[in-house]
Amino acid sequence: MRGGPSSIRVSSEQFSGIRLELVLRRQAKDAIVNETLRFARRGLETNGMLLGNMRFNSGKGILFCEVITATDSGPFAEHQPGRTSVDTRYQTQRLEEAQGRNLSMLGFWHSHPRYITEPSSGDHISIRAAAMPLYISLITTLQSGESVPRLRGFAFYFRQDGEFIRRQLDIYMEKANGRFDFFDAAKATVMKDV
Numbered sequence: 001m002r003g004g005p006s007s008i009r010v011s012s013e014q015f016s017g018i019r020l021e022l023v024l025r026r027q028a029k030d031a032i033v034n035e036t037l038r039f040a041r042r043g044l045e046t047n048g049m050l051l052g053n054m055r056f057n058s059g060k061g062i063l064f065c066e067v068i069t070a071t072d073s074g075p076f077a078e079h080q081p082g083r084t085s086v087d088t089r090y091q092t093q094r095l096e097e098a099q100g101r102n103l104s105m106l107g108f109w110h111s112h113p114r115y116i117t118e119p120s121s122g123d124h125i126s127i128r129a130a131a132m133p134l135y136i137s138l139i140t141t142l143q144s145g146e147s148v149p150r151l152r153g154f155a156f157y158f159r160q161d162g163e164f165i166r167r168q169l170d171i172y173m174e175k176a177n178g179r180f181d182f183f184d185a186a187k188a189t190v191m192k193d194v
């Protein structure tokens with residue numbers, strides 16, 4: 001995944017000592033599932049933007065990254081089995097609309113059709129180049145024989161000593177009844193309402 005608008009919203013902060021958790025709202029989850037399936041059936045990668053908010057609970061030492069909605073890839077993204085480009089103009093327009101609703105860009109999601117839900121070396125390069133204080137990356141995959149994608153979440157940031165850090169995210173996914181299921185970061189979460 002390459003390109004895309006950038007957005008610097010969080011001041012330089014030390015993320016190393018705090019817990020990071022991802023909250024995925026249903027609207028975002030549904031958008032990601034639909035867009036993943038649209039291209040995974042043809043074995044192609046796709047992507048979109050993650051829009052929402054971050055809030056820090058200082059008492060618990062947890063930074064909640066709440067993804068309220070997610071975009072599709074837009075009409076001019078190029079889709080291949082192993083990579084996809086960002087439709088920068090489309091995503092920039094969608095970001096401006098979202099900012100009007102006080103949402104920020106938290107990062108991007110993209111699919112890895114039929115292979116493991118780990119960021120690739122190319123993903124690391126493009127995420128690093130985005131130079132966001134904290135970059136949320138969600139990766140979906142559709143494993144063979146399955147009709148619902150799986151999801152994993154990662155956060156990337158530069159530590160104060162300059163080291164580029166990748167951490168897995170625990171995920172709270174909103175169900176149809178408005179409650180949340182908790183998923184351990186190490187497991188690929190099946191994206192269906194349970």
Ligand SMILES: [Zn+2]
Nearest residue numbers: 001119120123
């Ligand atoms: Zn990737």
